[in-house]
Amino acid sequence: MSKTYDAQVFYDDLVRAGHIIPVGVDGAFGRGAVFESILEGFNALVSRIALADKAEQLTFPPVINRQILERVHYLDNFPHLCGAVHSFFGNELESRRLADTANKGGDWSGMLKMTQVTLSPAACYPLYPTITGTLPAQGRLFSMLHWVYRHEPSPEPTRMQSFRVREMVRAGKAEQVVEWRDLWLQRGVDILAGLGLPAKSDVASDPFFGRGGKVLGQSQKEQRLKFEVLVPVISAENPTALCSFNFHQEHFGSTFDIRTSDGNTANTACLGFGLERITMALLKEHGLDPGKWPSIIQQQLWP
Numbered sequence: 001m002s003k004t005y006d007a008q009v010f011y012d013d014l015v016r017a018g019h020i021i022p023v024g025v026d027g028a029f030g031r032g033a034v035f036e037s038i039l040e041g042f043n044a045l046v047s048r049i050a051l052a053d054k055a056e057q058l059t060f061p062p063v064i065n066r067q068i069l070e071r072v073h074y075l076d077n078f079p080h081l082c083g084a085v086h087s088f089f090g091n092e093l094e095s096r097r098l099a100d101t102a103n104k105g106g107d108w109s110g111m112l113k114m115t116q117v118t119l120s121p122a123a124c125y126p127l128y129p130t131i132t133g134t135l136p137a138q139g140r141l142f143s144m145l146h147w148v149y150r151h152e153p154s155p156e157p158t159r160m161q162s163f164r165v166r167e168m169v170r171a172g173k174a175e176q177v178v179e180w181r182d183l184w185l186q187r188g189v190d191i192l193a194g195l196g197l198p199a200k201s202d203v204a205s206d207p208f209f210g211r212g213g214k215v216l217g218q219s220q221k222e223q224r225l226k227f228e229v230l231v232p233v234i235s236a237e238n239p240t241a242l243c244s245f246n247f248h249q250e251h252f253g254s255t256f257d258i259r260t261s262d263g264n265t266a267n268t269a270c271l272g273f274g275l276e277r278i279t280m281a282l283l284k285e286h287g288l289d290p291g292k293w294p295s296i297i298q299q300q301l302w303p
Helices: 007-016 033-053 066-071 092-102 174-194 208-224 251-255 275-286 295-301
Strands: 020-021 028-029 061-063 086-089 113-117 141-149 160-171 201-204 226-231 240-249 267-274
Touching: 007 020, 020 061, 020 295, 028 033, 033 092, 033 141, 033 160, 033 295, 061 275, 066 113, 086 208, 092 141, 160 174, 160 275, 174 226, 174 240, 174 267, 240 275, 251 267, 267 275, 275 295
Parallel strands: none
Antiparallel strands: 020 028, 061 113, 086 113, 141 160, 160 267, 201 226, 226 240, 240 267
């Protein structure tokens, strides 16, 4: 692959190679078999490295109780990313009107009502309500792989509306959580660098909404609550975040009444590997044919 950076050229290259399949919506696409093999190989690599941590393995659906977003005040900070699920609740006559409007290309959204679920905007969100109560002295560690949704339609291939995140969550005392976050921040850099990617970490902030969001983002950076591991994929000047590491302090502990063994409010932290982005970074760095990648890379992904 050329090291010139052009989002449209890269997208077109991925399509021609059969790695992604357009579906007519920006930020959404199918994945080819080779793409999935790379993605699954990377996820397995993380699993092998994390094996000694003995994390609890959990799986949640890609929808969550909408009350979770309400309780964590997600709409205060990220209303632009939310994906609420709506459905039809009407009678037969109303259903005919709905179908007729849709068949004529009209706007039928007003005939639907909000359900009790939203699409999950973060892989860790469904976990916190399930661990209400007192943690053991050593805290708890969880590992998950989930589809998440964020309303960011874009033709740029690494900015997706629906994608997978390999997530880990640590809950416990502040010193336990920060130590774990720092350990995995270095592991994240080492894993990606070991795959031949020019990875570097940097302090970061979440994409808070509006003018007030700029203040929140600056505060997050000043407190060094969020780090990302960055690799050039679309731009050399603005490298892509392939994984992120977030220290939530007591936010989720206080919201969901999660306590440490000494009765204090628990701290939490999470890390997430963006699996599609990492797959694209590998294809950009090493070429579109994994069979021609350096053997040391192939051996890590497909031992």
